[in-house]
Amino acid sequence: MSVQAPRVLIVDDHAPFRALVHELLERRGFHVVAEADGAKAGIEAAGTVVHDAVVLDVDLPDGNGIEVCRTLTEANPALIVLLVSADPEHGRWASDCGAVTFVPKAELVGADLVGLLRSGTDEHVTGGATG
Numbered sequence: 001m002s003v004q005a006p007r008v009l010i011v012d013d014h015a016p017f018r019a020l021v022h023e024l025l026e027r028r029g030f031h032v033v034a035e036a037d038g039a040k041a042g043i044e045a046a047g048t049v050v051h052d053a054v055v056l057d058v059d060l061p062d063g064n065g066i067e068v069c070r071t072l073t074e075a076n077p078a079l080i081v082l083l084v085s086a087d088p089e090h091g092r093w094a095s096d097c098g099a100v101t102f103v104p105k106a107e108l109v110g111a112d113l114v115g116l117l118r119s120g121t122d123e124h125v126t127g128g129a130t131g
Helices: 015-027 039-048 065-075 088-097 111-126
Strands: 007-011 031-036 053-057 080-085 101-104
Touching (some): 007 039, 015 053
Parallel strands (some): 053 080
């Protein structure tokens, strides 16, 4: 029996950044199931695709990623949400909204993000979580 690749939703308003994260995750064995460019689109995508984790920008053009995180984790407390932002100060809100951690965008390509997603989603994937 093979283990399914962790499924990730990416929510960020900058297409080049989404493409970078998409490539980074796919190269490391994740399956990006959807991308969204704003708060509303992110919440809609989360309601329509099966996912184990979300890489979520704090600064979105039509809403606040902190509120999106609260909405998503209230609906699915087992969801792994990684908040990202160009502003490192936004990290102070990560635990208050249900995110497992915050990663400054400048550090996103580091192994720590991938390791956290991998360890955080392994139990959810093998447990059959849906998003």
